[in-house]
Amino acid sequence: MARYEFMKGLPVITMAEGKEVGKVDDLVVDPVRKAVRWLRIHRGGILGGERLWVSVDAVHGLGEDALTINAEADLRAPADATEADALVKAKRRVIGNEVITENGERLGEVRDYEFAPDTFVLTSLSVPQGMNVVGPSLTIAADRILTIGEDMIVVSTATVMGPDEKADDMK
8 A cells, every 4th residue: 555645755757758757745635536636746946846747547656766657748737737726726635634423523633544556546544543643543444434525524433443453454
């Protein structure tokens, strides 16, 4: 499985040109598909540079050291990535969003998530217990997510796993 935190900062290399075209800056999740759909790429200097988008459909491979895309032509300027722009404007973010159960129990705030590296479909959310951001986290299987909303992520009441359990244990 791949993780959101792992992806940030990965170099992006083109297969066609063998060129580094930037680094992964952010990931955008489609709340209906419950899958990462777009990657925001930063290229240029620390104080400047530009931000571009690439659809996960253009991803060739995801490894420990880099993300490969088919070609530099797959990079899109913000004006040419209308789906990515619409998803960002919908404010359906995952990282930092509050999680509650369908019965109204607050579980915490999403700090990380996992997804399948070949399909980019979410597999689980990681939510630190209470105010503890460095201790154990709750793992919530993605198939138990009911809604990724503007203000909250709502999950099934029976989805909460302890810190020693894996998302696969819930299936």
